[in-house]
Amino acid sequence: MRVFVSSVKRGLEDERRALPGLIRALGHVPVMFEDFGAQVDPSREACLDGVAGSDVYLLLLGPHYGYRFPETDQSATHDELVEARRKGIDTFVFRKDGVEPDPDQAALISQVGDYARGAFWVDYTDVPDLLTQVTSAIRRLENAPSPLTYGPLDTPPVVVWKNEWDQPSGWGHGHEHTYIELHIAPLDGKPWSTRQIHRLPDALIGTLRTFGAVSMAVGVEPDVTDEHVTITVPEREQPSHGHDAPAQFRGVRVARTGQVSVWTTLPRAQVGAHVNNDILTSIVTDQLRLAGALNVLTGDRFAISIGLAGSMMMSVSSSSATSFGFGDNRPIRITPDESVSSAVFTVGAAEIASSLANRLITGLGR
Incomplete structure (x- = not known):
């Protein structure tokens, strides 16, 4: 080593x-x-x-x-x-x-x-x-054995997906660019109090800046209610002729229930987003590690849900014209069938991300 x-x-x-x-x-x-x-x-x-x-x-x-x-x-x-x-x-x-x-x-x-x-x-x-x-x-x-462990999940947790709390403000006619949404539900953690929720924004923004998810030069305004804190990050780059926009972290939400949500737009050209297994694995790995670094997850066992939403005009690679779901913007959602340990946010992030990416790719092909 x-x-x-x-x-x-x-x-x-x-x-x-x-x-x-x-x-x-x-x-x-x-x-x-x-x-x-x-x-x-x-x-x-x-x-x-x-x-x-x-x-x-x-x-x-x-x-x-x-x-x-x-x-x-x-x-x-x-x-x-x-x-x-x-x-x-x-x-x-x-x-x-x-x-x-x-x-x-x-x-x-x-x-x-x-x-x-x-x-x-x-x-x-x-x-x-x-x-x-x-x-x-x-x-x-x-x-040491691998700290990442799996366990049974008798009842999947209730997940609040992004379109259930957010009204799109992206490109044309209320649509958004394609994004990956990751939702983490603590199975044995404690809910947040209203007082704690209202004290979270500064700490969240500070950690996002420390970890490079939000530039020191970018201003962000948190949306805070008694039930959640949502931090939305402005888009940094847009595609142009001969230049693709990279994957971009776009926001995080912490709910009183303990659910933590992170979403990231896919890399894209002017005609649509790019997606393949490597892209998805890399993005989800970063999302898991960032979620763990926020220091807002409690408990030892977690259930992970993931989805693709927004515009579903995508190519399987940067050089392919093949698209999935053209004309059909219904999201793809993967719900958990097992729980994982807290190592999912550190040394186990890439392993779980690879599994979730495979399931998303399978869902795209249906």
Whole structure:
């Protein structure tokens, strides 16, 4: 396994010197920003690529937050953590005990705790203690069964689909561009109170910006009632001659019942959307990971519903003229027949996304 070691250097010099040898002795490959060329400060992009290409993300939290990149107004370590969460990489968090974090670092530590679903977290006292803890964590990961589990679902949950709460405001005659809607119903979670619902918008928008789902430059206005919070994101790009618009995250909704909904428009040309198994799997994987990162899902078991809606004029690939459902904009909806564990939002996201994508493709062909 490739193990990415993420931290600032200041205050954690001894830890960074000790960890590569330990990781190699355990039979794995350490990845650190020192590996990315001879420059003193490797580029942000190189570090994020290093995270994306790793199997394990190991985060050290010491006293200092570090330099903020102007692109994100976050430190390199903070950006690396976000990338690990976006990719669903197994995450280990080690916080140094007995040190006073600066204000920015204290805020990061609090934030890490808020979205630590799927992460292993432990405090350590000194370098020998850290090495012992890291060894234990990696050995546990080597021997652990898949955290993604499936269970029976006696009664499918009641799902509120997007067209049941939203009046389309997209292109022509009240229609919308083709979108994937993902709905997550906690089976053993707790409903939100009215007070909690009204306190959610700022936290949701902050997390969406942190995870890159919403640009810092884009303004969003939440729709808040006693029953739900809905955040709709403006479309960033439209197709033109010779240029296709990419898939675009368009919104999230949290209902008092606990249901969390995410929707994303498909990539499209001027004549219609593009769809294939790879496109669907990639979008749904990102949706699942984002839903987990929002820190609004409670409980241990979940039921996942998915649908394709909006304009159903689609091609099976960017070069194909074959279309599904031309003239028939009835949505395709896939309801769950089993429950899944919370690993669906981290390391299990791609597996579930692939299964859901296959079912959508099958539904398109009918």
